Amino acid sequence: MIKKRTNREVVIPTASLADIAFLLLIxxxxxxxxxxxxxxxxxxxxxxxxxxxxxxxxxNVLINASGQVLMGGEQxxxxxxxxxxxxxxxxxxxxxxxVKTARETLYNTYIEVLDQLKLAGARKISxxxxxx
Amino acid sequence: MEFSRKSKVKAEIPTASLPDIIFMxxxxxxxxxxxxxxxxxxxxLPAAQKIEKIESERHxxxxxxSRDNEVCIDDKIISQTNLIRSLMYQKRVADPQVLVAxxxxxxxxxxxxxxxxxxxxxxxxxxxxxxxxxxxx
Numbered sequence: 001m002i003k004k005r006t007n008r009e010v011v012i013p014t015a016s017l018a019d020i021a022f023l024l025l026i027x028x029x030x031x032x033x034x035x036x037x038x039x040x041x042x043x044x045x046x047x048x049x050x051x052x053x054x055x056x057x058x059x060n061v062l063i064n065a066s067g068q069v070l071m072g073g074e075q076x077x078x079x080x081x082x083x084x085x086x087x088x089x090x091x092x093x094x095x096x097x098x099v100k101t102a103r104e105t106l107y108n109t110y111i112e113v114l115d116q117l118k119l120a121g122a123r124k125i126s127x128x129x130x131x132x
Numbered sequence: 133m134e135f136s137r138k139s140k141v142k143a144e145i146p147t148a149s150l151p152d153i154i155f156m157x158x159x160x161x162x163x164x165x166x167x168x169x170x171x172x173x174x175x176x177l178p179a180a181q182k183i184e185k186i187e188s189e190r191h192x193x194x195x196x197x198s199r200d201n202e203v204c205i206d207d208k209i210i211s212q213t214n215l216i217r218s219l220m221y222q223k224r225v226a227d228p229q230v231l232v233a234x235x236x237x238x239x240x241x242x243x244x245x246x247x248x249x250x251x252x253x254x255x256x257x258x259x260x261x262x263x264x265x266x267x268x269x
Contacts, residue, residue: 014151021154028161037192037233038183039263047253103243107236108178110245111262115180129246 040114045126057094059085060128063113065104078112085120100128166190173198178238179267186261191229193220193257199237201244213247220255231259 061081062070069076076084088095097117101110117125166189173196186192196204203210210216223230232252236245252260 018147018151018154021151021158025154025158025161028158028165032161032165037186037189037261037263038266039186039233039261040180040182041184041259041261044249044253044258044260046256046258101242101246103241103246105242106238107240107242107245108238110242111178111180111238111264114262115182115264118180118182127249129250 057096059095059097061097061099063101063105063109065102067109081116082120085117085122096124096126097122098126098128172196173204175235175237177263177265180264181267183264191227192231192233193223194233197236197240199239216251217255220257224255224257230257232257233261233263235263
């Protein structure tokens with residue numbers, strides 16, 4: 001009796017595998033946050049690339065500290081910007097809206113104006129820095 | 133006439149492939165999970181109608197500006213505005229597709245925002261997104 005064959009089978013128990021996988025699954029389900037960040041996208045103008053634009057292609061939108069808006073030289077109520085901007089775009093599709101705010105303007109007003117311009121379908125929106 | 137005949141067929145749901153299915157779901161959630169490191173400053177966002185979704189969260193850098201003009205980038209409080217430039221430039225070099233999500237309190241004044249935007253322009257981070265809530269009609 002020198003050689004004794006062991007007939008024991010070596011098996012990894014897999015019965016609890018599903019349970020372990022479930023546990024991990026629940027952890028990832030709970031920790032996943034579905035990305036719900038939304039907002040107004042904008043591309044800032046690069047530094048030092050001032051291109052001369054014909055005056056007729058620029059529409060200045062100025063917002064003062066008390067939230068009044070001057071669009072192309074005329075004062076306008078914020079909810080009416082959409083219609084006015086749309087009219088100006090159909091007149092001139094290359095129109096660039098240059099939004100300029102005072103330093104004391106509320107951010108909320110700025111977003112409202114940007115939103116109105118976006119609603120009007122304006123694609124060329126530029127942010128101008130105020131003169132100091 | 134046999135009314136009560138016990139059927140000898142065993143009705144069993146096969147569970148052999150259950151771990152495989154679960155693992156597949158698991159891998160999906162593992163890949164799609166982005167763990168949030170920092171919840172940011174306390175801001176109340178403005179609302180807008182024409183908003184778009186941020187497509188991929190992996191290229192996003194968050195900048196918070198509270199109503200007290202505190203600026204916070206990812207998880208660092210920035211005390212001097214001119215530090216933003218170098219920090220954002222490093223991010224821009226590391227990831228050219230970087231998108232800056234601005235979470236700004238609606239009662240903040242534009243002065244700080246203009247300064248931050250100038251710094252972002254200097255750092256060549258030109259894609260920005262003003263985070264807003266959705267305003268119904």
